[in-house]
Amino acid sequence: MLSTRERAQPPEVRIGISGWVYPRWRRAFYPPGLRHADELPYAAARMTAIELNGSFYSLQRPSSWARWRASVPDGFIFAVKGPRFITHIKRLREFDAPLANFFASGVLDLGPKLGPVLWQLPPTFPYDSALLDRFIGALPASRAQAARLAARHDERMRGRASFSVGDDAPIRHAIEVRHPSFEATIDEWADLLAARGVASVVADTAGRYPRIDRVTADFAYARLHGEEELYASGYDAESLDRWAEWARGHLSTGRDAYLFFDNDAKVRAPFDAMALIERLPRPG
Incomplete structure (x- = not known):
């Protein structure tokens, strides 16, 4: 069973954006005039967390993880998106070496700034209890378990592992x-997650994909992709108030809450995130 977070402080809410490198x-x-290299520090100064999504597309170098850690203030948190090679290409089959390679790529070099690891399954991946149970297991x-796993990396990481x-x-x-099959098997799916302490992501996708809001871990995680138009539409004051109340509900029961805006197409994500941050207590 996955370890729960040792409660050394009151529960907190973390709010931010999914990625930060967008030319638009x-x-x-x-x-104007801000160097591209300064975009992460600029965004981090206005958020309380950022979902790092470059790791979804390819394995990153240890130097990149170290640079990202150094670019944000103490107390900042990165959520890290797991590789699509595992979720979309391997489809949770033959994932042992790719999973080891991922954790050997430098993820752990984020140190205390490493937050939750996000795994996004593709729309064509139906509920399969055996596959999912093996992967989640x-x-x-913990970091020690991740390091032991990383030590089993394959030759692809030789000379570049950290x-x-x-x-x-x-x-x-x-x-x-x-x-949609996850909605049809929601109780079984929720039990499978809860047995390992893994969170079920609440995804707001303008009705495109299932929106499953079940507590299965000692923290909650929401991804806001757009209320009316996927990846494009923003969140008005009433909607932001509802998400603030969602976060407060989890805080009141001792759970941390993470919310990330992924409605980046029309540059709504950072402004929606900052507006939601103003509605909730800041970490620490």
Whole structure:
């Protein structure tokens, strides 16, 4: 069973954006003349977390993880998106080496700034209890477990692996699903997640994909892709108030809450995130 987070402080809410490298954001969110290298520090100064999504598309270099860690203030949190090679290409089959490679790529170098690891399944992936149980059971529950897993990386990572343990903190995982069969088997799916302490992502997708809001872990995770138009439409004051209340509900029962805006197409995400941050207590 995955370890729960040791409660050394009151529960907190973390709010941010999914990624920060978007050319269309320049001169709209990022001020004119801002160097591309300064976009992450600029965004991090206005958010309380960022979902790092480059890791979804390819394995990143240890130097990149170290640079991202150094670019944000102490106390900042990155959620990290797991590789699509595992979820979309391998489709949770033969994932042992790719999972080891992912954790050997430098993820652990984020140190205390490593937040939940997000796994997004494709819309064509139906509920399969055996496949899902095996994958979830293989996810490392702590930094030490992740380092032991990373040590089993294959030759692809030879000479470029980095997986220092640091403190043996728990590692959280969250899964976002998009196939309607998960709604039809919601109780079984929720039980499977809860048995391992993995969060079920609440995905707001303008009605395109299932929206499953079930508590299965000691934290909650929401991805806001657009209320009326996927990846494009923003959230008005009333909608933001509802999401603020959703977060407060989890805080009141001792759970941390993470909310990430992925409605980036019309540069709504950073402004919606900042507006929601103003409605809720800041971490620490």
